[in-house]
Amino acid sequence: MPSIRAHALALSVAASLSLVASGHALAQKKYDTGATDTEIKIGNIMPYSGPASSYGLIGKTEAAYFKMINDNGGVNGRKINFITYDDAYSPPKAVEQVRKLVESDEVLLVFNSLGTPSNTAFQKYMNAKKVPQLFVATGASKWNDPKNFRWTMGWQPSYAVEAQIYAKYLLKEKPDAKIAVVYQNDDFGKDYQKAFREALGTKAASMIVIEESYEISTPSIDSHIVKVKSLNPDVVMHFVTPKFAAQGIKKIGELNWKPLQLVTNVSVSVGAVMQPAGFDNAQGVLSADYRKDGADPQWKDDAGMKRWSAFVDKYMPGADRTDNSLVFGYGAAQTMVKVLEMAGDNLTRENVMQQAASLKDFAPDTLLPGITISTSATDYAPISQLRMMRFKGDKWELFGDIINADVKAPD
Known part of the structure; x- marks a missing residue:
């Protein structure tokens, strides 16, 4: 019969081999389609x-x-x-x-x-x-x-978070404003438009004087801006993509009209929006951001x-x-x-x-x-914080504190 010591040694070796094997199993690489060792x-x-x-x-x-x-x-x-x-x-x-x-x-x-x-x-x-x-x-x-x-x-x-921040700002700073909403007629524009209206609450009916939509395929929104101006609102909300933000801000400037303008965060690029719109026309435009400005x-x-x-x-x-x-x-x-x-x-x-x-x-x-x-x-929702900013000179200037706007996922 083997000695107790020999038996214990055998058990110890077996246990060690088992640990090595399990460790190897844990260390094995796992791949799905699209991934390899290289x-x-x-x-x-x-x-x-x-x-x-x-x-x-x-x-x-x-x-x-x-x-x-x-x-x-x-x-x-x-x-x-x-x-x-x-x-x-x-x-x-x-x-x-x-x-x-x-x-x-x-x-x-x-x-x-x-x-x-x-x-x-x-x-x-x-x-x-x-x-x-x-x-x-x-x-x-x-x-x-x-x-x-x-x-x-x-x-x-999210666009909904951003729209809520703009609504809160206007309710505080311009509670009696007449607001024109210009929005892209797709999921993008409607997300902003719906969230903005909801955030204004009971005041939406008295504050919003027009909600003007345009199609993404349209070459220019100049005629929409002219229509909006005829109602003489104090505030224009640009829930639009970059090309149309530049057009809208530029046209408002050409009309020598001075409403307060707010533009979506996705359309705040100095090079792609503000410069084509004309820096003179862009002065005082408001938005919100979560990124540093590379320029x-x-x-x-x-x-x-x-x-x-x-x-x-x-x-x-x-x-x-x-x-x-x-x-x-x-x-x-x-x-x-x-x-x-x-x-x-x-x-x-x-x-x-x-x-x-x-x-x-x-x-x-x-x-x-x-x-x-x-x-x-x-x-x-990876990022749910923003800061308000104002366009001045040839760049955006941040103001106010970071706004936390966590929006819970739907039930």
Whole structure:
């Protein structure tokens, strides 16, 4: 018979081998379609052409950011293969392109696809396929609905939150104002318009004198602005995309009309909106933001913006720093890389979504001080803070405190 000591030794060796085996099992890499030992395929859709083509710079910035990451060794040793297609801001085209990404290119996830109508068109498809539709580049409140669409998550503050902030500002500063609302006749514009009306509450009926919509396909909104002016409102709300914000502000200036103007956060780019509108016409326009302005000298010594500036110098030489798409694309891409880093060697779609829903006080280089990204399994609204700002001279000036505007996901 073997001795007790020999038996104990055998048990100890067996236990050690068992631990090694289980440790090896824990360390095994897990992949879904689109991820390997060397590569992570990320899909994207942008309006590189069409009526919202000014946003195309976001996709170009993200491509450049991922190239920088790859040049520095990638994410946990894997290179990002960023595949981005043009949908011309057309929902049918977007559906076609996203199917190509998922079924032909076999991407792990679709990241920061732009536009409320486009993302709406393929949201059910993505959720049925259980492919992450991650950090979509639109502020529609519908992206914060993990109960019904757990594979879709937004990134920027919701349009509803923003509209509520503007309504609160006007109720406090101009409670007797006559307000004209100009909005894009799609999910994007209607989200703002509905939230703004609701936030004004019982005063909406007396304060709003006209709600004027336009189609995204229209070449110019000049005639809509002329119609609005005929009612002589004190305030004009521009719930519009960049091209039409520039047109609206410019036309109001040409009419020598001086209402208080508020413009959506997605249309505050100095280079793409304020400059084409004319700086003289843009004086005093209000908005709200969560990002630093890449052209504002107040951030010249900011550590995060120094990194952003070095990135632009090396990877996007000659880019217009007054176009805040450079800041937006960088911040979104940095958030995506953070999630992939957190996912480690478990690059399943399930784990990527789990990590995206586990961000805690993450601060991309380009967000305003004090504004951070946090998510949970029941909160798919990464950014829910803003500061009001006013256009003065050739740049935006922030004023007031950071406004926290958490909006709960639907039940």
